[in-house]
Amino acid sequence: MAELLYRLGRGAAYRAKTVLAAWLAVMVLVGVAYAFGAGTMSSSITIPGTPTQEVSDRLAGELPAASGGTGRIVFSTSDDAALDDPQRQALAEVIAQASELDGVAEVVDPFATEAERAAQAQAIADGRTQIAEGREQIEAARAELEEGRAQLADARAEAEAGQEQLDAARAQAEAAGMAEAMKPELDAQQEALDQGLAQIDAQAAELEAGADELETQAAELETQAAQLEMGAPLLEMAAEIRLVSEDGTTAVATILFDDSLMDVPQETKDAVVELFETEQVEGVDVTFSSEITQGIPAIFGAAEAVGLVVAAIVLVVMLGTLIGAGLPIITALVGVGVAALGALSLSGTIEMISVTPVLGLMLGLAVGIDYALFIVNRHRRQLKAGFDVDESIGLANGTSGNAVVFAGATVIIALLALNVTGIPFLGLMGTVGAASVAVAVLVAVTLTPALLGLIGMRILSGKERANRGPEAQAQERAAQTALTPMKTSSAVVRLVVGVVGLLVVAVPALDLRLNLPDGSSEPRESSQYQAYTTISEKFGEGQNGTLVVVADLPGSPSEEELAQAQLSVAQELFEQDDVVAVAPIGASEDRTVTAFQVVPAEGPTSESTEELVHTLRDLSPEGVEGDLGVAGSASGNIDVSEKLANALPLYLAVVVGLSLIILIIVFRSIFVPVVATLGFILSYFAALGGVVAIYQWGWLSTLFGVESPGPVLSFLPTILVGVLFGLAMDYMLFLGSGMREAYAHGAPARLAVVQGFHAGRSVVTAAAIIMISVFGGFVFSHSAMIRPIGFALAFGVLVDAFVVRMLLIPALMHLAGDKAWWLPRWLDKLLPDVDVEGAKLERSHPHVELDEASAAPTR
Structure with missing residues (x-):
């Protein structure tokens, strides 16, 4: 790889205009792809299967x-x-x-809607009045009916008595032998009596028909009353x-x-x-x-520009020339331009949340500047030592460029490993981030050498050009020789203070709560924040996080059975703690599925709402098949956060295992990978502790613009693992490889630690400050999702670079001495020789001392 990069660097420098044209063509192509392929992105996060x-x-x-x-x-x-x-x-x-x-x-x-609600309330009140009046009328009609029945009974009794008298008169007439003479008169009386009875029967039948109709009306009235009394509690439960x-x-x-x-x-x-x-x-x-x-967050704003300005200042201080400081920034901007437009051009065909391209921008910008800086710094050192421009570009690209490729590969692998979580949007974020880093690496090893070739000796200041040559190299060697190992007592103090300090900072991470941001996390002047707070103040916090509860009904329920089931389920939902309102919102055509709107007592990110979601899912109301289902944005955010939390241990284990394997190959040691990985774990949890303290507990909230402290962004811990791991390995690589190189060249183990640290500290310090500045610029972004990510990465880099890599690792390496580089022989034979520091390349392309004339640039 080193030889290939050596040739690539020299070729890019020789054909600089061709390389520039090629990258310009790539930018035009991705710009066209963006124009035709960009689509809609969302801040809404979903995970299939929740x-x-x-x-x-x-x-x-x-x-x-x-x-x-x-x-x-x-x-x-x-x-x-x-x-x-x-x-x-x-x-x-x-x-x-x-x-x-x-x-x-x-x-x-x-x-x-409110008028309709008022009309429904009035209709219920009027209905109750009408039902009461109807019941009174029915009772009066029943009383009249009973009176009529009594009168008919009396009339029937009189008719029956008359019949008995008539029957007695017939008997007396027959006994007196006057039957025939009395027959006409008696028959007339009988006919009159029969007509009277018939009239009584007709009146009785009419009365009973009226009674039946009255009972029908009474039944209908009671049905209406029952329906009214089912609707009334539903209206009362939905009052809020x-x-x-x-x-x-x-x-x-x-x-x-x-x-x-x-x-x-x-x-x-x-x-x-x-x-x-x-x-x-x-x-x-x-x-x-x-x-x-809340659409697509601004890709680049004023706060991000400030971070870039700070990075430029650091580059000017370190490199001494404006042209040298501008080169890493230009190459980084080219890289992020290609990567960001490329990612956005896919948003029309791939579901992409709005933070995805911004994460790629953050990473691409930070590592793009750093990777170019590593190559430029090596090139400048070689020029000051008397190297020819073309020779130096090739060697810088083959040595530092080789380390850049390897460091970039660790970041890419860590980000791509996000796909093992099985969470699509997170895997896509990792893939886009990995692509951004890959583009940054390609730009660093092709465009950077091309620009260095065009710049020539102007990458050095006038004073540096005047003093370049063997004397400068001899001074650097003398400085290295004058170094002495740190004191053991100093190493112990560094170790204790560093570890204790990181553990203290990490303590808040024990209280980590995950969720997605809501309107309360947005800037106070934003429309969404004002809408959220207005709803909370005027309608209650729970109105910002309403839930949808779904129940399955058995069989083929009728309209009445559906209404009764809705009332029963609604009452059970309303009885739960932290529920302030319930309302049915519809049913399926076959009435087997019915849904309810449930308003919790507190907002969507509160602990009570989270507990309520689980409580509702465990309910099995009578007359409902199985448990209840719960949906809604608040419920969805809770599910996403829980699934991400469950995926984090697996991903952390994968990254830690990957860290050990990569570092064993690079450093050919067991001790160094173990302490480097443990250091990464410390810096990771310290970064999480800082995030919890500021964004969840509200410490220093005014300084960091935290409007409403609350749960931590649910996918932040997982993203932080991948990104921080890759960046931590970058710094470990540039510091540790220097220590190994010094040890391999015969320096005692403890002296090699100091020499390696001295050789790499300036570039790592500058790189870390640049990365902190770039990430820190996103801390004041307008997006509630971007701000905590920017802080976590900036703080994580600060802790890892300056505490773990520059304080703890040298102390541990000193205390371990020669044992730090122990490796079993059988494992040494199995491991490939990656030659990250490019020592073999330097041996195969030894530097030839040139006079001042021949050392001048040829172009």
């Missing part, structure tokens, strides 16, 4: 209306007075216009699901998109925002939830 995603997929099939993405638009009066009728009417008109936008299924009018605040100053319109939130085009969101900002209603402020306004 309970929330499974419920969401079911809703898409069973209840499509409940499966689309949602967002909220908040209307508040500027003077904190209640919204008046003209304002309400004007807002209703704009809401109606928004419902007609492409990609929008519906915008729920809060005023119409308001769209207009109690004081009337604030209203919330819910927008329902046609597609899931991940698939909603940015153009649709922009159209919604533009409409409401254009059609402003006098005296009304409009803010939007993060689902609507």
Whole structure:
């Protein structure tokens, strides 16, 4: 590899304009690809197979209306007075216009909804009054019915008595032999009596028919009463699901998109925002939830530019010339330009969250500057020692460039290993980050030599050019010879202070809680923060993290059975701790699946909401098949965080194992890889401790712009493992290889530690400061996702470079002495010789002393 890079460096320097043209062509190609291939990205994170995603997929099939993405638009009066009728009417008109936008299924009018709720409440009140009156009328009718029955009974009794008298008269007439004479009169009486009985029977039948009708009316009334009494508790349980605040100053319109939130085009969101900002209603402020306004974070802003300026200052101080300081920045910008545009060009065909390309930008910019710096620094040292420009470029690319390739490979492998977590979005982040680092490496070993060839001797200051040659090399050797090993007592103190300090910093990591950011994490001046806080203040925190609960009903339930089941499930949900409101939101066509909206007591990132989600999933209400399903953005974020937390130990184990293998190959030692890996673990947990203290506990929150401390970004610990591991190995490589080289050249083990440290400390210090500056610039990004990542990486590099690599590792190496380089013979034979420091290349291309004329650049 070193020989190949040597030839590549000399060839790039010789054909510098061709190399520049090639990279320019690549930039044009990725720019065209971006123009045609860029698509929509989202801040919404989903993981297939989570309970929330499974419920969401079911809703898409069973209840499509409940499966689309949602967002909220908040209307508040500027003077904190209640919204008046003209304002309400004007807002209703704009809401109606928004419902007609492409990609929008519906915008729920809060005023119409509240009017409907009031009408339902009034209807229940009126219904109860009518039912009470109906019951009174039925009771009165029943009393009249009983009175009629009594009168008919009396009439029948009189008729029956008359019949008995008539029958007695017939008997007397027959006994007196006057039957024939009395027959006409008796028959007439009988006929009159029969007519009377018939009339009584007819009246009785009519009375009983009326009684049946009355009982039917009574049954219908009781059915209506039962339905009313089922609806009344549902309305009462949904009382806190308001769209207009109690004081009337604030209203919330819910927008329902046609597609899931991940698939909603940015153009649709922009159209919604533009409409409401254009059609402003006098005296009304409009803010939007993060689902609507949180699109692609700014790729580069003022804070990031400040970090780049700090990096430039460090380069000027170290390299002594503006042209030398500008070269690493230019090459880094070329690399991140290619990588960022390349990643964004895939966003139209690959589901990509908005933070993915930004992570690639952070890594590409930081390692791009560092990798170019390593090569430029080696080139400058060789020029000052009297090397010819072409010779020095080739050797610098074959030695430091070889180390750059190896260091970049460790970062790439660590990032690609994110795919072993089985989490698609995280694997994609790792892949994009790895691609950015790969581009940075390619730029470093091709474009950097080309630019060095064009610059020639101007990479040195005038004073350095005047003093270059064997004398400068002799001075450097003399400085190395004058070094002495550190004192053992000093090594022990360094070790104790460093380890104790890191453990103390890592303590907050024990309280680590994971979740995804909500609107409260955004900058105070942002629309999404204002919308979130307004909803919390006017409607309650839980309105920002409502849950969707789904229940399966057995068999083929009727409408009445569905209504009864909805009431039963809603009552059980409402009885749970930390539930403030419940409302049915729909059922499938066959009525076997019904869904509810549940409002928790606290916000989406609170511990109580997290516990509530698990509690609801464990419920098995009577009349429901299996456990309840829970979905919604709050539930989804909880599931994502838990799955990421479960994947972290596996990934950490993979990275630690990888660290040991790589370092054993590089340093041909057992001790060095073990302490280097343990140092990485210390710096990792110290970085996590810093993140928890600031972003979860709220320490120094004003300094770092933490508006609302809360759980740590769920995928930050996993990303931090991959990135920090790769960067830690970079510094270990550049410091440790110098120690090994000195030891291999015959220096005593403890002296080799000091010589290797002295040789690499300046470039590693500069590289670390540059990386801290670049990452630190993202700490003040406008994206709630980017800020903690930027801090974690900046703080992690600070701790790892200056405490672990420059304080602990030299102390441990000193205490170990010769044992630090022990390696079993059988393992030594198995390991490949990677020659990271390029010693073989230097032997195969020995430096030839040149006079001043021949040493001048040939171009």
